[in-house]
Amino acid sequence: MIIRTLTDADADVDRxxxxxxAGRIGVWADADAFRARLATGEYRPEWTWLAExxxxxxxxxxATWWGGPDDPLPxxxxxxxxxDAEDSGAPDDAPGPADPRAPEDRRDTEAGDDSRTVLAVRLLTAAHSAFAEAGLDSPPDYHVLLPGDWRERSEAVAALGxxxxxxxxxxxxxxxxxxxxxxTPETGVPRxxxxxxxxxEPDDEVFVDLFRRVLEGTLDAxxxxxxxxxxxxxxxxxDVAFYRDEMPGDRAWWRIAETPRGRPVGLALPSRNTSVHVVGYLGVLPEHRGRGYADDLLAETTRFLAEEAGADVVRADTDLANTPMAAAFARLGYRNFARRLVLSAP
Structure with a gap:
């Protein structure tokens, strides 16, 4: 078995x-998106690994890693x-008809191991070693997009497993x-x-102070x-450096929320990624929590993106355990359309 990167992008891409x-769990990009992101530099031959x-x-x-167009590492x-069988139309939890590994590779398999798992481990391990040699301190997180009811869907459980x-x-x-x-606009722009x-507020130090204060008691893992x-x-x-330097959203969009008397209540960072506008960050200062101000910050963020940034879609993520923020999204007309599982090195 050969584990390598795309050495000849033109020839390898079609292969x-x-x-x-399209639509497969564990596969964020279909063929068209893959080609498009190669063109923008979000995917690169040296970040795309294959086994043959x-x-x-x-x-x-x-295995394909993503990074910003200017990022030196994924x-x-x-x-x-x-x-395996899943790529010939069989259910995702169907057993693979043939072990994709060479005979010498199978000796490492414990009884009952899924051959897909063993091959995927080899692919990830090789890539992680290469990224470490290139200067990455820890392997990149793995983001798996899942349907909201994935635990009740056997095919989704199997595909993730x-x-x-x-x-x-x-x-x-x-x-x-x-x-x-x-x-989406059909919901109506929050008032x-x-x-x-x-x-x-143009001064980054003001936002540094607010970010620092918001960290106290935060529910964001x-x-x-x-x-x-x-x-x-x-x-x-x-955090300030990330949203300022790595997100494509405009720094001028950032807002400080204040009471009518000018006391700071929190911060709201409307932003965007390379695909859509997003709720970059919302935070309420500890002394002002429990008064529903998250709704005000989310309403202003959504309004700004819709009316001033021209967004026709706004997306956002929040931790499953952050029930107050999830409730705020629901109240403001946001639809919970999927889940994201983030697997990372500790």
């Missing part, structure tokens, strides 16, 4: 397209797929489930309650773990 079926038999034939496994794993096990064996042992929300006023590891001040500066 890996069958491993990019030494005697040629179609690739039997594919940020997330988008695609992990292994050719071997991928999740492969990620675990490759070092991505921590998991976080997030709810995905979407707003301000009048309780708060919003203003732009990523922010909480980051602050525990780095300290609140460093995490706040990291």
């Amino acid at each position: 890996v397209l069958p491993l990019l079926p 038999h030494e005697d040629g034939g179609e690739p039997c496994a594919l 940020a997330a794993l988008d695609v992990l797929n292994v050719r 071997w991928r999740r096990e492969a990620a675990r064996r490759a070092g991505l042992t921590a998991s976080l489930e997030r709810l995905r929300f979407e707003w 301000p309650s009048g309780r708060l006023r919003f203003r732009a 990523g922010s909480r773990s980051g602050a525990a590891a780095l300290g609140a001040e460093r995490q706040a500066r990291k």
